[in-house]
Amino acid sequence: EAQVTQNPRYLITVTGKKLTVTCSQNMNHEYMSWYRQDPGLGLRQIYYSMNVEVTDKGDVPEGYKVSRKEKRNFPLILESPSPNQTSLYFCASKGTAYEQYFGPGTRLTVT
């Protein structure tokens, strides 16, 4: 089954404690992206990757890092999380067609 998986689905952490949210896709897509979803703001792009070793900033990259060492994985790294990063995070991937496939989401709470 074609899918995008994210882990963990839920995470509660404290300010400053480094965390990584993993994202993996099994569709051999070159393009992957991270979004955050906040009430009243919709989804905003954090980072994207056009291919392995190629990443670039989206609209709200501050406080986040990403890496793309292999095609299927695109982890999101928060080196020093802060409460304003409490949000619902979605990973997405896209092949040559128009459709972006989204993961199930990771709900992060930073206290």
Added chain:
Amino acid sequence: GNSVTQMEGPVTLSEEAFLTINCTYTATGYPSLFWYVQYPGEGLQLLLKATKADDKGSNKGFEATYRKETTSFHLEKGSVQVSDSAVYFCALRTKGGGGADGLTFGKGTHLIIQP
């Protein structure tokens, strides 16, 4: 820059009512337009798309027509069901937008269908 404006809701309708969710956009170039749906506790799923002016996207009884003259892409359904209750996002993508290939989303419209 690109932007998408849609009615935020919540929109509450009775089953079998007619649905319209308005969406207008601002974009450089000629965008592709999308409607995504998010059911409770799930990620976003592509509902329908249109890639050029006057195209009509349709799926699961939902329709939207790409209107370049009014920069709109309104979502419609003739008879909604309780199972259509979800959050609906209008989105656009412009080709070669700095290589980003990302989507610009509206804020989402929460639709509630009552039996």
